[in-house]
Amino acid sequence: MAPAAPQPQAPDTKTRILDAAARLFHEQGFNATGVSTILREASVNPGSLYNLFPSKDALLGAVLERYTELLYPVVMKPVEDKTADPIDRVFALLQQYRDWFAPLDFRLGCPIGNLALEVADSHPEIRPLIQQNFDGWSAFVEKWLTEAGDRLPQLLDRKQLAATVLTVMEGGLMQARSSRSAMAYDASVAQLRTYFDLLLSQAQSEGGSGERASRSSGV
Amino acid sequence: MAPAAPQPQAPDTKTRILDAAARLFHEQGFNATGVSTILREASVNPGSLYNLFPSKDALLGAVLERYTELLYPVVMKPVEDKTADPIDRVFALLQQYRDWFAPLDFRLGCPIGNLALEVADSHPEIRPLIQQNFDGWSAFVEKWLTEAGDRLPQLLDRKQLAATVLTVMEGGLMQARSSRSAMAYDASVAQLRTYFDLLLSQAQSEGGSGERASRSSGV
DNA sequence: GGCATGATTGAATGTTCACTCAACACTTGA
DNA sequence: TCAAGTGTTGAGTGAACATTCAATCATGCC
Structure with a gap:
């Protein structure tokens, strides 16, 4: 995979989602964080998120794996x-x-x-x-x-x-x-x-x- | 249900609400507990609860006061x-x-x-x-x-x-x-x-x- | 160029959320 | 007996919730 990187870094969708989710879960808690907020902060549409993570719970799992x-x-x-x-x-x-x-x-x-x-x-x-x-x-x-x-x-x-x-x-x-x-x-x-x-x-x-x-x- | 008052004491509405809320907040957390669940467990209608507590947050406050x-x-x-x-x-x-x-x-x-x-x-x-x-x-x-x-x-x-x-x-x-x-x-x-x-x-x-x-x- | 594949789009889904309110019941004091 | 006050009823509110999916797009391979 050739890393054609023009900008210092333009994080891909998955990374943006994980970053936003981790930050919001930390700041507001899991239940208090709406998926729509994660979508907004990550600049992602719902379909993209659910293409990568089957559910909000699974996203939480991925966040914990990354921790x-x-x-x-x-x-x-x-x-x-x-x-x-x-x-x-x-x-x-x-x-x-x-x-x-x-x-x-x-x-x-x-x-x-x-x-x-x-x-x-x-x-x-x-x-x-x-x-x-x-x-x-x-x-x-x-x-x-x-x-x-x-x-x-x-x-x-x-x-x-x-x-x-x-x-x-x-x-x-x-x-x-x-x-x-x-x-x-x-x-x-x-x-x-x-x-x-x-x-x-x-x-x-x-x-x-x-x-x-x-x-x-x-x- | 017909048992008018066979038990030693039938707790009043406020007590039933506080008991149920405290138990549910403890078991499930605050955000994960719906008001409707509290109502069901306390056998109370929404109007009664909101007559006693102006909001779910206020109810949480009352639970903590009781603690x-x-x-x-x-x-x-x-x-x-x-x-x-x-x-x-x-x-x-x-x-x-x-x-x-x-x-x-x-x-x-x-x-x-x-x-x-x-x-x-x-x-x-x-x-x-x-x-x-x-x-x-x-x-x-x-x-x-x-x-x-x-x-x-x-x-x-x-x-x-x-x-x-x-x-x-x-x-x-x-x-x-x-x-x-x-x-x-x-x-x-x-x-x-x-x-x-x-x-x-x-x-x-x-x-x-x-x-x-x-x-x-x-x- | 053509085509398969995976990622992305975003409006729409049905559900559940906290909360409201006009009508009603019960107690109490006169 | 009634008026006033306090507590209860429960169907109904709009908003927010997690999630879906048919359509569109981007990319790599022959």
Whole structure:
């Protein structure tokens, strides 16, 4: 296929639809977004959309598939490029998310999280795609935590902690959106930071080689 | 249908509407719930509903007002009755929430949280009511943490930690709903428990009277 | 040039949406 | 017994909804 590209880029129909749909679902939610609005914003006629996507639900599915594809290049790569230390990467991710939404006064939430609560149990074929997105996020964080090796306590469950990082992001953002303020998000991240500091110092006192957890908590 | 009033009590129109609306908004979301469905479930005609509530949005507002009113008697009082220790109350609350939603395989989320993400930035007059609910939850947890006194580190910000508890609940439940599994919720609660244990033992080592935080983390 | 194929057009479909309102029923106080 | 007030009835409103499809267009291949 010869890419005869006169303009820097003139996105094709499918791309325009996906871009518009993703943006509108994020801004207004799935149910509150009419197909006619997507058509207008994408400059497309209904027949074209329904030639490419059999239904509005299928379009939502395609949007979520694309979120999965974009997870690494858009979300994770910038973090990994900017930050080398695996533990710092966790908090760089949380900071990056803050930087995205703070300028808009937290008017928007996580695009995945919003859809998760809106369509999770009404669209059986969509829920797995949401789960797939969360799993992807969680897997990256878990990878970093594993790379941190013995800087974290031996008995600490990396998967559990990774899930908690995602929890902090989503739960914090939900409150930020409700209050139009960063407070609860920042508070949750700060507490997570303190928790990590305690874990790091606990691991440090675990010392040299294989040693059973001796102090206070079982982890 | 002829049963005039065999039951102990036949709730009045307003109550029937609020009950049905609250249940349907919770199960299906606000936008996905048609007024006609509410009317059917409440056995009410449209004119009656619109005599009591000027619009569907106003009905949503009334539902959220009622959530605020029910926060103590339905959510917090059972926890306080069952559990005396202030720190244990935090985890009793998290457990109670789990017990509510686990039997349904986490098909439903937090009624407030769902609405928070669905209507927070499209309904300016509703958002404050959601925030008011979150503030209420957070205030109770903060009260308990304050009652814990010097069992927690002196410099620990109780308000921040209370916000984090809410974060864990909402973020964990969102993931539970997406995966139809308690895993991420339990993981987040377990990590919070570990964090609390570390904080408790840190406070213990702060010892007798007024003392600056000496160890590792600043909190 | 001719033709097959897939993309695009856009008016029209039937359905569902939130909401209205004139008529009616019931309670209450005089 | 009646008048006033409050709550209820339910068919009906126009608008918006997701979706369809016969017709038209653009493109690649022989």
